[in-house]
Amino acid sequence: MSTRVREVRKEAARADYAPRLKQLYEGDLRAQLKDELGLSSSMEVPRIQKITLNMGVGEAKKGMPIGARVTLRGTRMYEFLDRLIAIALPRIRDFRGLNPGSFDGRGNYSLGIREQIIFPEIDYDDIQQVRGLDVAITTSAKTDEHGLALLRGLGMPFAADGREQ
Numbered sequence: 001m002s003t004r005v006r007e008v009r010k011e012a013a014r015a016d017y018a019p020r021l022k023q024l025y026e027g028d029l030r031a032q033l034k035d036e037l038g039l040s041s042s043m044e045v046p047r048i049q050k051i052t053l054n055m056g057v058g059e060a061k062k063g064m065p066i067g068a069r070v071t072l073r074g075t076r077m078y079e080f081l082d083r084l085i086a087i088a089l090p091r092i093r094d095f096r097g098l099n100p101g102s103f104d105g106r107g108n109y110s111l112g113i114r115e116q117i118i119f120p121e122i123d124y125d126d127i128q129q130v131r132g133l134d135v136a137i138t139t140s141a142k143t144d145e146h147g148l149a150l151l152r153g154l155g156m157p158f159a160a161d162g163r164e165q
Helices: 003-013 020-037 074-091 144-154
Strands: 048-056 067-072 109-113 133-139
Touching: 020 074, 020 144, 048 074, 067 074, 133 144
Parallel strands: none
Antiparallel strands: 048 067, 048 133, 109 133
């Protein structure tokens, strides 16, 4: 495990530590979304509930794992989302924004990442094969528009014209 990963884990373990995106949401974004979306109660403001990561291995052989899935909540969820937005997505070759049409109709967003090596924590020399990763962001939003407003407010880089480029 790299020294940087250990430092991040120690920092996250501190009791007074709050992830940057959580501070952003609880500080200004929640009130801004309430006004922008015309909601009557602060409890109606959409929030991120969990992030599910799914990675299929590919070939199915007897006795071998066929994939891996993990659900992130709380501090780890916000830390992963921050790394995804600030570090990983900008490292994608020819990246021009995410497709805002990938919402499911209930405010949840899904995206596929073709190469897991865009994350700096993954050492290129330690992997046998470059694999993809599915990311599902589950929100409490009732509509896609509310989910889009939440994720845009957190800094998700969506394409301006509504299509992934």
